[in-house]
Amino acid sequence: DIQMTQSPSTLSASVGDRVTITCRASQSISSWLAWYQQKPGIAPKLLIYDASSLQSGVPSRFSGSGSGTEFTLTISSLQPDDFATYYCQQYQSYSYTFGQGTKLEIK
Amino acid sequence: QVQLQESGPGLVKPSETLSLTCSVSGSSISTYYWSWVRQPPGKGLEWIGYIYHSGITNYNPSLKSRVTISVDTSKSQFSLRLNSVTAADTAVYYCATQYCSGRNCDPTMFDYWGQGTLVTVSS
Numbered sequence: 001d002i003q004m005t006q007s008p009s010t011l012s013a014s015v016g017d018r019v020t021i022t023c024r025a026s027q028s029i030s031s032w033l034a035w036y037q038q039k040p041g042i043a044p045k046l047l048i049y050d051a052s053s054l055q056s057g058v059p060s061r062f063s064g065s066g067s068g069t070e071f072t073l074t075i076s077s078l079q080p081d082d083f084a085t086y087y088c089q090q091y092q093s094y095s096y097t098f099g100q101g102t103k104l105e106i107k
Numbered sequence: 108q109v110q111l112q113e114s115g116p117g118l119v120k121p122s123e124t125l126s127l128t129c130s131v132s133g134s135s136i137s138t139y140y141w142s143w144v145r146q147p148p149g150k151g152l153e154w155i156g157y158i159y160h161s162g163i164t165n166y167n168p169s170l171k172s173r174v175t176i177s178v179d180t181s182k183s184q185f186s187l188r189l190n191s192v193t194a195a196d197t198a199v200y201y202c203a204t205q206y207c208s209g210r211n212c213d214p215t216m217f218d219y220w221g222q223g224t225l226v227t228v229s230s
Binding site for chain 1: 213
């Protein structure tokens, strides 16, 4: 299986901050990466696919970049609704794996 | 807009079989890959497997010996069976669609999700 490692595990930030979450793959996954947002008790929501394509309806303050083994999710100006847990997921292989998650907390 | 709804017992005894069904509306079952993902309480996401409308399946290697996913196109439903469960199988189980991409229609990201259902394994 391809292992996905996110950093940091927890991130404290304030409304208006620019934040970046990193996801590293144990082998090259080209651009076959998605990012999800999950709030407590709610199913994950797709934000970004193909590493940098914004899912329809997702605010433009979210952006993704990277290829190969290193990827980032950036939120340009944090809004109160953005405090949640974020997961990356690879679909390079037919055994789909997620990162362990990054919890974005209010500072 | 695809809508998914999980249903099934919320409590399963150890060594027994967990069975869940996902009802699909807003899309033909003959589109997408139909998947199951689970999340133990307080932990991350684990892909369980998928089925295509043709009946093609693919399972997580770590669960493959215990998992069966099936589809009933006439009812617009697909189902999960997980045998010989233990406490480690306690989780919220989500059904989800995996978007079909490219000329080969490869399964990719999970774009629609059900609300999830908590299944507890306990005697």
